[in-house]
Amino acid sequence: MNSILPLVQNETIKMIKKKRFLVIVLILLVLIPIFTYAQMKVAQNNREKFKDWRHTLQQQITDNENSLASDRVPDEWKKYRKIMVQQWQYYLDHDVDPSTPNGVTFVRSFMENSSSLFIPLMVMAVASDIVSSERTSGTIKMLLTRPVRRWRILLSKLLTLTLFVGLIILTTFVLCYLIAGLVFGYGGWDQPIFTGFQINGVEVDNSAVHPVPQWLYLVMQGGLIWFSSMVVAILAFMISVLVRSTAASIVTMMAALIAGSLLTNMASSWPSAKFLFMVNLQLTTYLAGSPPPIEGMNLIFSLMILSIWALAALFVSFRVFTKQDILN
Amino acid sequence: MRDREDSIVLKVDQVKKRIGKKWIIHGVSFDVRAGEIFGFLGPNGSGKTTTIRMLVDLIKPTSGQIEVCGYNVNKDPEQALQHVGCIVENPEVYNYLTGWENLEHFARMQPHVDQTRIQEVVDIVRLDQRIHDKVKTYSLGMRQRLGIAQALLGRPKLLILDEPTNGLDPKGIKELRTFIRELADQGMALFVSSHLLTEIQLMCDRVAIISHGRVLAVGDVEDLIEEGSNYVVWQLEPAHKGRELLHAEKDVEIVNIADINIDEAMLAGIDQDAIITQMNSDRTSDLIRKMVASGVQVHTVQKMNPTLEQLFLRMTEGESIE
Structure with a gap:
């Protein structure tokens, strides 16, 4: 067999017939309306209190500045708030509302918030059993006794996975826009968003800041989310090759991801944690200009770390899959 | 070739x-x-x-x-x-x-x-x-x-x-x-x-x-x-007389049912008083003639296929397959 396409076709058919993707779409259809409703309540609340968004933002800045004086607030949070305050100030100075309630803004914040756990979780739902399910059902014996080399079979699975990671992100995006648009309207594509904040310690360097239209921001954000999702997918893929049971494979990846979000909160006292893949997954923070989880991390650094982890995982996956004896 | x-x-x-x-x-x-x-x-x-x-x-x-x-x-x-x-x-x-x-x-x-x-x-x-x-x-x-x-x-x-x-x-x-x-x-x-x-x-x-x-x-x-098949099962009447006759033959050995490994499925079809012998099956017709001549009724004579275990025993010369 010279062509990999029929194999990818096989894997895609299996993925669809297993109804995994359908489940993901259903989850999105349930969750997005809930968040939309919550966001709508927040917007209503703000509109009642303040006639003008500038007042809301000003209030936010004052609140945070006040809390900086308090001893009870941990240093970590103070640092974070200090940076956020400087950014809000920048928006205020340039007379741009950072959170106009419209469909596109909702999509932007939803995607940003879901990039650390929610999207990786959905990616894992398709990645974790892509190899282990063949073992559980025994069909791996049929698969590997056909006249196709093992690396081709694994590659076809990897390509299918890549396809579905893209599809998941796109679906989340589209559903989010369609549902939120019903409430907030479908506008907001051209609204300017500032990006390029440089963070040095607690000071925000505004020299490189420039406005981009929100649609461009979304494209950049989508790309970064795709990249980190692919890394999660490849790691889940490796675990799926290594362990026999799908449940074990999902639990392992979940543990790693949750450990990542926990570590992010306390990593300042352990700087070498920045070499773990889990703390590097939230690439969109660099775009938004939020402070990185550990000092000294930047976009290039995170991309490098994630790439190294992904390449190592791919190496292990292919090595093990092509060499191992199928005993069960 | x-x-x-x-x-x-x-x-x-x-x-x-x-x-x-x-x-x-x-x-x-x-x-x-x-x-x-x-x-x-x-x-x-x-x-x-x-x-x-x-x-x-x-x-x-x-x-x-x-x-x-x-x-x-x-x-x-x-x-x-x-x-x-x-x-x-x-x-x-x-x-x-x-x-x-x-x-x-x-x-x-x-x-x-x-x-x-x-x-x-x-x-x-x-x-x-x-x-x-x-x-x-x-x-x-x-x-x-x-x-x-x-x-x-x-x-x-x-x-x-x-x-x-x-x-x-x-x-x-x-x-x-x-x-x-x-x-x-x-x-x-x-x-x-x-x-x-x-x-x-x-x-x-x-x-x-x-x-x-x-x-x-x-x-x-x-x-x-x-090669492996040398068990013959006899059902005779009267059984004790038949047994004596078989016992008299030099190249026929009467074996106890408990001592041999016979297919369970085959055992099920055998009567209690059946006699199991270990012998060359070519001798069967000759023996039947003798039985009939001495008034023993021959109900069935059956050659029994060896079980896998018997084949193993022969091949490994007594070493059990566990």
């Missing part, structure tokens, strides 16, 4: 396998030729399944060669496996797909298999009624047939079936036997494993007997069974 060499489809040469520090297979060799049904007989845990997995590149041998149609299975799986159809243990197929979708799936993995061929194999295994139903609604027999259809897709020269009668009812087993014979008559080589001697006896032309990861014997099934 040249013809015989040419028709070898599967050649297994000094294959050994070590898992961890333990040797599972200590040198297995045999050939399977086109048009024959080759039995692979051994008790559970003897290394049967490990060997079969090595034949189809699921397990790599630690040393030794496996060739299918002249291609090394481990070095050149794309060429070698093209000529092999197999069912390893159970016929595993995708439950959430229909029978047809399963066949299409495996058809995409090998060259020269189109829709017409899929329809052909569906007709061969007579699954056309239910082929568009989801596999999870199939009975075990139907899954088995789907598995065979899958194995036949690529017009294999060698078909490997691992314990094919497992879970089939007597009718299904009989159908399978006829079917396997038809395939062999068309020139296909068949490799069938089993732990039941009777099954191999009814199905196969030649057999390799494996125990503890070693091949004890390879040969024609009839020869092996003929």
Whole structure:
């Protein structure tokens, strides 16, 4: 067999017939309306209190500045708030509302918030059993006794996975826009968003800041989310090759991801944690200009770390899959 | 001689396998030729399944060669496996797909298999009624047939079936036997494993007997069974008189039912007062004449096939198969 396409076709058919993707779409259809409703309540609340968004933002800045004086607030949070305050100030100075309630803004914040756990979780739902399910059902014996080399079979699975990671992100995006648009309207594509904040310690360097239209921001954000999702997918893929049971494979990846979000909160006292893949997954923070989880991390650094982890995982996956004896 | 060499489809040469520090297979060799049904007989845990997995590149041998149609299975799986159809243990197929979708799936993995061929194999295994139903609604027999259809897709020269009668009812087993014979008559080589001697006896032309990861014997099934078979069961009336008569013969040894390993299924058909003897079966008619002459009624005389265990005992000269 010279062509990999029929194999990818096989894997895609299996993925669809297993109804995994359908489940993901259903989850999105349930969750997005809930968040939309919550966001709508927040917007209503703000509109009642303040006639003008500038007042809301000003209030936010004052609140945070006040809390900086308090001893009870941990240093970590103070640092974070200090940076956020400087950014809000920048928006205020340039007379741009950072959170106009419209469909596109909702999509932007939803995607940003879901990039650390929610999207990786959905990616894992398709990645974790892509190899282990063949073992559980025994069909791996049929698969590997056909006249196709093992690396081709694994590659076809990897390509299918890549396809579905893209599809998941796109679906989340589209559903989010369609549902939120019903409430907030479908506008907001051209609204300017500032990006390029440089963070040095607690000071925000505004020299490189420039406005981009929100649609461009979304494209950049989508790309970064795709990249980190692919890394999660490849790691889940490796675990799926290594362990026999799908449940074990999902639990392992979940543990790693949750450990990542926990570590992010306390990593300042352990700087070498920045070499773990889990703390590097939230690439969109660099775009938004939020402070990185550990000092000294930047976009290039995170991309490098994630790439190294992904390449190592791919190496292990292919090595093990092509060499191992199928005993069960 | 040249013809015989040419028709070898599967050649297994000094294959050994070590898992961890333990040797599972200590040198297995045999050939399977086109048009024959080759039995692979051994008790559970003897290394049967490990060997079969090595034949189809699921397990790599630690040393030794496996060739299918002249291609090394481990070095050149794309060429070698093209000529092999197999069912390893159970016929595993995708439950959430229909029978047809399963066949299409495996058809995409090998060259020269189109829709017409899929329809052909569906007709061969007579699954056309239910082929568009989801596999999870199939009975075990139907899954088995789907598995065979899958194995036949690529017009294999060698078909490997691992314990094919497992879970089939007597009718299904009989159908399978006829079917396997038809395939062999068309020139296909068949490799069938089993732990039941009777099954191999009814199905196969030649057999390799494996125990503890070693091949004890390879040969024609009839020869092996003929050599091993020297039990004759008598039902006589009056029994005590018959026993005396048999006892008087020098080359006839009366054995106690508890001392020998006879197929449980055969024991069930024997009366309490039956006499089991160990003797050359050529002497039977001569003895019957003597019995009748001395007024002993002969109800039945039955030659008994050896069990797998008896064959083993003979081959290993008393060493038990455990």
